[in-house]
Amino acid sequence: MTGSDILLQLDGVSMQYGCGETAITALAGVDLSVRCGELVAVMGASGSGKSTLLTVAGGLTPPTAGEVIVEGHWLSQLSARELATLRRRSLGFVFQDFNLIPSLTALENVSLPLELDGWTSKRAHRPAVDALNIVELGDRAQHFPSDLSGGQQQRVAIARAVVGGRSLILADEPTGALDSTTGELVLRMLRSRVDAGAGGILVTHDARHAAWADRIVFLRDGRIVDESRASAVTSLLSGLPA
Amino acid sequence: MSVRQSLLAILNQGPCYGYQLRAEFDRRTGSTWPLNVGQIYNTLDRLERDGLVQKADIDADGQNYVEITDAGRAEVADWLGSPVVRTMATRDELAIKLAIAVTLPGVDIAQVIQVQRTATMRTLQELTRAKNATADPESSEQLAWLLVIDSLIFAAEAEARWLDHSEHRLARARAAGLAAPLPLNTAVPKRGRPAKTAAASA
Ligand SMILES: Nc1ncnc2c1ncn2[C@@H]1O[C@H](COP(=O)(O)OP(=O)(O)OP(=O)(O)O)[C@@H](O)[C@H]1O
Ligand SMILES: [Mg+2]
Numbered sequence: 001m002t003g004s005d006i007l008l009q010l011d012g013v014s015m016q017y018g019c020g021e022t023a024i025t026a027l028a029g030v031d032l033s034v035r036c037g038e039l040v041a042v043m044g045a046s047g048s049g050k051s052t053l054l055t056v057a058g059g060l061t062p063p064t065a066g067e068v069i070v071e072g073h074w075l076s077q078l079s080a081r082e083l084a085t086l087r088r089r090s091l092g093f094v095f096q097d098f099n100l101i102p103s104l105t106a107l108e109n110v111s112l113p114l115e116l117d118g119w120t121s122k123r124a125h126r127p128a129v130d131a132l133n134i135v136e137l138g139d140r141a142q143h144f145p146s147d148l149s150g151g152q153q154q155r156v157a158i159a160r161a162v163v164g165g166r167s168l169i170l171a172d173e174p175t176g177a178l179d180s181t182t183g184e185l186v187l188r189m190l191r192s193r194v195d196a197g198a199g200g201i202l203v204t205h206d207a208r209h210a211a212w213a214d215r216i217v218f219l220r221d222g223r224i225v226d227e228s229r230a231s232a233v234t235s236l237l238s239g240l241p242a
Numbered sequence: 243m244s245v246r247q248s249l250l251a252i253l254n255q256g257p258c259y260g261y262q263l264r265a266e267f268d269r270r271t272g273s274t275w276p277l278n279v280g281q282i283y284n285t286l287d288r289l290e291r292d293g294l295v296q297k298a299d300i301d302a303d304g305q306n307y308v309e310i311t312d313a314g315r316a317e318v319a320d321w322l323g324s325p326v327v328r329t330m331a332t333r334d335e336l337a338i339k340l341a342i343a344v345t346l347p348g349v350d351i352a353q354v355i356q357v358q359r360t361a362t363m364r365t366l367q368e369l370t371r372a373k374n375a376t377a378d379p380e381s382s383e384q385l386a387w388l389l390v391i392d393s394l395i396f397a398a399e400a401e402a403r404w405l406d407h408s409e410h411r412l413a414r415a416r417a418a419g420l421a422a423p424l425p426l427n428t429a430v431p432k433r434g435r436p437a438k439t440a441a442a443s444a
Contacts, residue, residue, distance in 0.1 A: 043363075045409070191374075207402035208395065211366035212374070218356065228360045230367035 006069075007168050007199035008034040008057055013066035015052050015222070026052040027063070028222040034168070034199040039191065041202045041210035044219030050203040051096055053219070054170045057201060058091050059083050070168065088117045092161030094171040096203075098153045100145040100160075106132060107141035110160045117164075131159035134189055136182075150177040158186055162193055169193060169200040175209050187212045245277065246285050247321040250294060250310065254318045257298045259305040260286065272387030274394070289314070336401065340408060347423035351412055359405045366398040 015027040026049045034040050042050050056063045059075045068075045071090055075083060087093075092113075100109050111128035115121055132138050135155035145153050154177045161169055169190065175183035183206075191212055194200045204210050216228040245267075252258065252266045260282045267277055286308055289295040294314035298307040310318075336358065343349050369391055379385040 045406070205406075207363060207366055208370070208399045210363065211370040211395075213367070216363050216367070218359065220352075220356075226356050226360045228363040228367065230364065230371060 005036045006033050007036055007071060008032075008201075009067075009069040010053075010057060011067045011069070013053075013056055013063045013068060015049070015056055015061070016064045026222050027056065029066070030222070030224055032057075032217065032224065034201060036167075036197050036199055037194060038215065039194040039200045039202060039213045041204060041213035041216040042219060043203075043205065043207075043210050043216060046205075048219040049222040050219055051172055052222075054093075054172050054201060054203060058093050058170045059087055060093075085117075088113055090167050092163075092166040092169040094154075094157050094161045094169070094174045096172040096176070098145075098157040100153055100156055102145050105142050105144055106137060106148065106156045106159075109145070109156055110163050113160060114164050119164075127163050128159075131163040132156070134162075135159050136185065151179065151182055154178060155182070155186065158189070162189065165193075165198075167198050169198055171200065172203045173205070174202070175204060175206060183209060244326070245281065246289065247318070249282070249285055250289060250314055251318045251321065253295060253308065253310040254315060257307040257309040259301075259307050262305075263308075269383050270386050272383075272390040274387075274390050344412065345424040349423075352409065355405050355409050355412075359402060362398055362401050362405065366395065366402065369395045369398060 010030050010032045013027055013030045013032075014025065017024045017026055030049075030053060032040070032053075042053060044050055055061050056068060057070075059068065059070065062076065070086060073082075073086060075086075078086065101112070104112065107125075107128055110131055111119075111121065111124035114124035114127065129138065129141065132141055135158055137152060137155055137159070140148060140152060140156075145156070148156065154174065158171070158174055161171065171190065174190070175186055178186060187209055190200055190202065202210070202213055210216050214230055217224050218226045218228075248267055248271075249263055252263060252270070258266065260279055263286075264277055264279060264282050267282075286295065290297070290308070292313075293311060294317055295308045295310055298309040300306055340351070340354065343351055343354050373388065373391045373395065376384060376388060379388050
């Protein structure tokens with residue numbers, strides 16, 4: 001493996017919550033890598049460890065064993081400060097429960113990661129507006145999360161995850177609260193970011209959405225039990241009529 | 243059945259010959275279920291026998307044209323106006339495989355389901371790729387092709403959901419101490435030829 005185009009690598013990652021008798025093993029020796037231009041879907045039953053995998057991959061919690069490597073950086077070797085910077089610059093996170101800041105408008109929520117990274121709010125304005133436009137919420141820029149529907153909040157969260165062109169997007173059920181057309185909009189956006197060179201992990205229980213990925217890994221009890229890779233040429237159809 | 247009615251519906255646009263019908267059926271269904279010429283001629287024979295089509299002209303190239311009759315036109319209208327009823331007659335191979343597998347000893351059903359899930363998802367990935375390559379159809383043929391792809395996508399999705407559902411159902415059944423294999427039932431009522439020894443002792 002040359003490693004040069006690998007954005008994310010999980011090496012033997014395990015995660016245990018609690019200890020002793022009541023310990024729960026959420027991940028058990030997961031190996032997974034995501035390259036530039038690759039979208040990986042993660043599927044599995046509720047409680048199989050999907051969200052845990054994303055949190056660990058995004059450096060939000062250290063694994064109890066194994067190593068997470070993002071853009072060549074071993075997360076375990078970074079200081080808290082370096083880790084925070086890497087997360088801000090390189091990672092876009094869409095949480096299962098959106099995690100918007102209630103006292104900020106949609107636009108402010110989206111531009112926040114840029115401003116935290118030292119951009120002036122003036123400079124952050126344009127890309128934030130663009131990101132909101134992509135998720136078709138340009139007209140809701142000044143609304144607070146409490147005034148938005150669940151699906152709209154989810155779209156704001158997605159705009160926040162992709163703003164500023166971060167290289168690795170980690171999305172936990174990003175289409176969960178969306179109808180099928182809006183869900184497709186989000187997938188198309190995710191797909192186009194990835195096709196432009198980013199990498200992404202998409203956690204979803206929706207088979208039709210997972211099918212947008214280049215690779216699908218199946219988690220069961222914290223282990224990757226199988227993987228489906230789309231072949232370059234489809235054998236199923238004779239192709240598009242002219 | 244649907245081939246018969248599809249050909250008839252195409253003939254409702256004007257007389258056609260065999261190869262032409264095959265090409266018309268193909269381009270209207272995204273070449274997803276290609277027909278062979280034998281099937282076309284067999285179907286045409288039956289349509290003619292039933293009075294729904296009749297022989298028309300033979301052109302300069304020697305092509306035998308077939309045209310629709312009034313009864314044929316009525317059948318087309320009837321087909322378009324009524325729902326397609328899916329019958330239980332077509333066996334669902336996968337449902338049967340799982341149903342049998344749960345009754346057998348020593349079979350890892352979770353693994354059977356996972357193998358199928360991976361295959362189903364791969365199909366779904368391929369279909370999705372093909373579909374995404376043509377977001378906006380530019381011709382009627384492309385539109386027809388997209389409709390067919392969508393239908394295959396939803397069918398694959400339904401299969402994936404059914405597999406998830408079955409997995410949960412089996413896990414619950416196992417937790418409840420059900421899902422034990424079925425031993426062969428020796429008490430089934432016997433039919434047909436009785437064994438000679440049985441006949442003798444009766
Ligand atoms: N903070 C925590 N403390 C203790 N246990 C946890 C914690 N977070 C998750 N778990 C446990 O770890 C396991 C994996 O949880 P996780 O949230 O990763 O599952 P998931 O696959 O995302 O499920 P879902 O589809 O329901 O979102 C579960 O058994 C869960 O109860
Ligand atoms: Mg989760």
